Amino acid sequence: MTRPARITVDVDALRHNHRVLRRLHGGRLLAVLKANAYGHGAVACARALAEADGFAVAFGGEATALRAAGVRAPVLVLEGVFSVAELHTALLESWWIVVHHEEQLAMIESSSLPLGSLHVWLKLDSGMHRCGFAPNAFRAAHARLMATGKLSSITLMSHFARADECDSAFTAEQISRFDSAVAGLPGPYSLANSAGVLSWPAARRDWARCGIALYGAGAGPQTGLRPVMRVSSEIVAMREIAAGEPVGYGGRFVATRPTRVGLVAFGYADGYPRSTPDGTPLAVDGHRVPLVGRVSMDMLTVDLTELPSARVGSEVELWGRDVSVDDVAQRAGTIAYELLCNAKRAPKRYVGL
Numbered sequence: 206m207t208r209p210a211r212i213t214v215d216v217d218a219l220r221h222n223h224r225v226l227r228r229l230h231g232g233r234l235l236a237v238l239k240a241n242a243y244g245h246g247a248v249a250c251a252r253a254l255a256e257a258d259g260f261a262v263a264f265g266g267e268a269t270a271l272r273a274a275g276v277r278a279p280v281l282v283l284e285g286v287f288s289v290a291e292l293h294t295a296l297l298e299s300w301w302i303v304v305h306h307e308e309q310l311a312m313i314e315s316s317s318l319p320l321g322s323l324h325v326w327l328k329l330d331s332g333m334h335r336c337g338f339a340p341n342a343f344r345a346a347h348a349r350l351m352a353t354g355k356l357s358s359i360t361l362m363s364h365f366a367r368a369d370e371c372d373s374a375f376t377a378e379q380i381s382r383f384d385s386a387v388a389g390l391p392g393p394y395s396l397a398n399s400a401g402v403l404s405w406p407a408a409r410r411d412w413a414r415c416g417i418a419l420y421g422a423g424a425g426p427q428t429g430l431r432p433v434m435r436v437s438s439e440i441v442a443m444r445e446i447a448a449g450e451p452v453g454y455g456g457r458f459v460a461t462r463p464t465r466v467g468l469v470a471f472g473y474a475d476g477y478p479r480s481t482p483d484g485t486p487l488a489v490d491g492h493r494v495p496l497v498g499r500v501s502m503d504m505l506t507v508d509l510t511e512l513p514s515a516r517v518g519s520e521v522e523l524w525g526r527d528v529s530v531d532d533v534a535q536r537a538g539t540i541a542y543e544l545l546c547n548a549k550r551a552p553k554r555y556v557g558l
Contacts, residue, residue: 209439210471210551213525214245216253217557218431222419223254225429230402230413235281237416238271239263244476244545245420245434248274249555261414265291265300272298281326281414285309289316296322303328303362305336310346318355325350326360326395329386331379333366340386347390360393360412368400368408369423380407403428422530422541435525436476436548440489440517442468443509452506453498458483464497465509469521472503476548477523478537485536488527490519 227234236257237243242250251260251271259279262268265287268280281301286292289312295302296318304310305328313323327347330337338346350356363383367375383396393411399418401408417423421432444466452458452466467489473479477500485496487507494515498506509515524530530541537544 208470209437209441210475211437212244212548212551212553213435213437214249214553214555215431215433215435215557216249216555218421218433219245219250219253219419220256220557222421222430222433223257223415226399226402226413226415226418227258230397230409230415232409232411232413233258234402234413234415235259235261235279236419237261237283237414239267239283239416240546243416243420243542244548246553246555247271248276249553249558251276251278253555253558258412259301261416265294268300269294269298279324283414286312288312292316292318300324301326301360304346304350305330305338310349313355314349314353316355320354321357323356324358324360325356326362329361329363329383331363331382331386332375333364333379335364337363340382343386344390358392360395361387361390362395362412365396365398365401365405365408368398368405371404376401376405376408380405399423417542420545422545432525432530434530434545434548436471436523436551437525438469438471438521438523438551440467440507440509440515440519440521441470443515443517444468451498454501455499457499458497462510465513465515466497467494467507467509467515467519467521469505469507470503471521471523471551472501472505474502475550476544477505478533478539478544480539481533481537485533486528488522489515491522491527493527 238247238260239262241247261281264284285303301324303326328337329343367373395412396410397408397413399415402413421430424430446464448462479500486493494507497508524533534541534544
């Protein structure tokens, strides 16, 4: 028998989410496909989103993979280039590149690239303090880029640190810093990530860059976004244990009553966090049941006592339609991004391609 663990990617939900976010933003939108489209499969997602204005990836290798697969839409490389050789690859493969520190700027100045050849996104550090030019250095960086004559276009951008915290004033401060730094400079502007599009209307400019919300996570059901990834397996064995008996490594769970335990073919090597506590919901044949016992590498266990209809072969949803990936992530002390990116071992099936 083939191991029943599987990942189903609903590309109709992906297209739906893209349209919702683009309509809400009101301008153009880059669909972020970094980290293999947050675990969903970058090439398949790019092909599904043929209507997209463009895509964004983390580094050049991810852009090259899209180009090799025949994706011809604009692709923005968010980390920019790491060498002069890669700068020439950017030209050859028509990448758009972010410039966010002095060394990247100097590469362009000293390169032998032809005039009018590069699409550059110049990044301002508006408060995240991870990368980008400081406000007092931003205009000088802009002037130096323009003086090279090697740009065919320039987009001005920044990135939010706390846009998912709607009660924080920090995002409004970042927007204000951005507006001050770019005042009077020509070109398209890009501020909003997923949380910016969903929660900060003042951040909606010419371009948005949406990642996690595109995949139906990190938002909430009131947004109208739909989960794209469904992770499932099956009950492969069952047993009855008496009150006082433990389950799993370390005996973390101890039954307080006679308990019917189901064994599920899925573990932390498949991307389900080992840190997930007892009581975290899974859906067995559409009914929510609790996790019991520590998640192991290839298996986990659930309490089926309240679901007498469950049997060997019953479907188990780890996250997807019935169990939110955000809920599982919160209980495990992490974020949905990590769960989605780590769901790698089970085979993927695409619905709607």
